[in-house]
Amino acid sequence: MTIPYISAQELTKKFAGRSALDGIDAEVRPGDVVGLLGANGAGKTTLLEVLLGLSPPSTGSARLFGSAAIAADTATKTRIGFVPQADELISGIRGGEYLDLIATFYPGWNRELAQRLVTEWGIEPSKRISNYSLGQRQKLSIVSALAHQPDLLILDEPVASLDPIARRQFLQQIVELTADERRAVVFSSHIVSDVERLANIIWILKAGKLLWKGDLDALKESVVRVHVPTAVAGIARMALRRVVVERTSSSHTTFVALREPDEDWSTLAEKAGANARIESLGLEDIFLELHS
């Protein structure tokens, strides 16, 4: 069994007595691409910071490559690339100078890759960072985290300021990176369709708790939404073994339920009654239903 890149056990974080993270158990292994979803204030940034060792857990443990995250040594840190939500660029210097500076910290810096991304993404290396647009700052911040080809890449809302073209280029770069299965990526985003493309594992954080962690495919295959006339809702309720959400009006009832692995569509449809309409859900709908 290889050592997980990230491992959190019974991790909690409190700010002034208020619980920000509560009982987080999670692991990230080589090859994983984890998409972290959560509403504003759910604790996504706090979770990423604690996992990275930028802030200590209140109780429980956060480990990076097998050692306590908060005490990570330089060798461990050079294996990580981090794109924080608010970039930490140095505004007084030029973009190219900034990359040259960052390059000195990392023995594995890939000059060619950095150069290629700067050109492809339209970053102006001779311009002062203080004159960059928000999108350009974000691109530069991403390049500085990607170019040393980290084993573990962590991105907090990396594409919020990027246009659709830049976002697609970014996604393709992550695809390139993850084609090497020794690498792992954890990224948070409100753009659910990006998460849906890239992630094979989904973490859904709600009020500091991990509501779901696991395979995206398994999540999609297990969640069903069933619509039935309220008059016969009882039959459907009995047929659905794990109802997560139930909404009733006088005419119509909607259930969101988890399908058992042994149930296929036809057996479920049969049990839910002739009037039931059953649908599978995309990630955005699943996310919304878990928050309704």
Place this chain on the structure above:
Amino acid sequence: MFILNPQSGTPIYRQLIDQVRRMVASGQLAAGAELPSVRELALEHAVNPMTISKAYSLLEAEGVLERQRGKPMAVAAQARAQAPRTDRLEQLDGQLDHLVLSARQLELSQEDLIRAIRKKWSQDK
């Protein structure tokens, strides 16, 4: 060459498996035809490479695709012959479920539905 919709409730690897199976069964993909590499397809659709390799591996296990040393995946030589009628019929399962369900909701009889299918079948021939 494939239509993949990441936002669908059907996982991407499932969509890919269904399309390859259908294209092989219909002869659109002939025995020996090479498929795009995992990297190519992942980049084109901007999706996780593992979801593509998962689909390819499952298709290989089914005998639809063959892994060739140092070359892209290809449609297995026996794929067409290996797909017996029951397997091909199974691929209509999902659509049949929906069809039967809709017919029931419309309070149509089994005979109504079969008659309608017969009519369609001879129209399209």
